[in-house]
Amino acid sequence: MTSPVVKGDNYEREVKKMFEANGYQCIRAARSHGEYDVIAYKRDRVYKKICFMVMIQCKMKAHSNKSREVK
Numbered sequence: 001m002t003s004p005v006v007k008g009d010n011y012e013r014e015v016k017k018m019f020e021a022n023g024y025q026c027i028r029a030a031r032s033h034g035e036y037d038v039i040a041y042k043r044d045r046v047y048k049k050i051c052f053m054v055m056i057q058c059k060m061k062a063h064s065n066k067s068r069e070v071k
Contacts, residue, residue: 004060005031012037012058019054 009030016026016038024040036055044051 008058008060011060015056015058016040019056024054 012028012030016028019026019038019040024042026041027039029037029039035057037058038056039053040056041050041053043049
């Protein structure tokens, strides 16, 4: 059985990989209790300055197995 800490760490790594695959450079604050778990940013190709930054708080939610009724 996987602990909640390990699940959270894996989820943060998954989010980081997703942003890196889309051209972002990422910083992951491992086991942080702060506001952000991953900071992703892109640099301008010409001026090499940061032109876009995303600060991400990763949260895991328990999923319900109840099926929803369609009316």
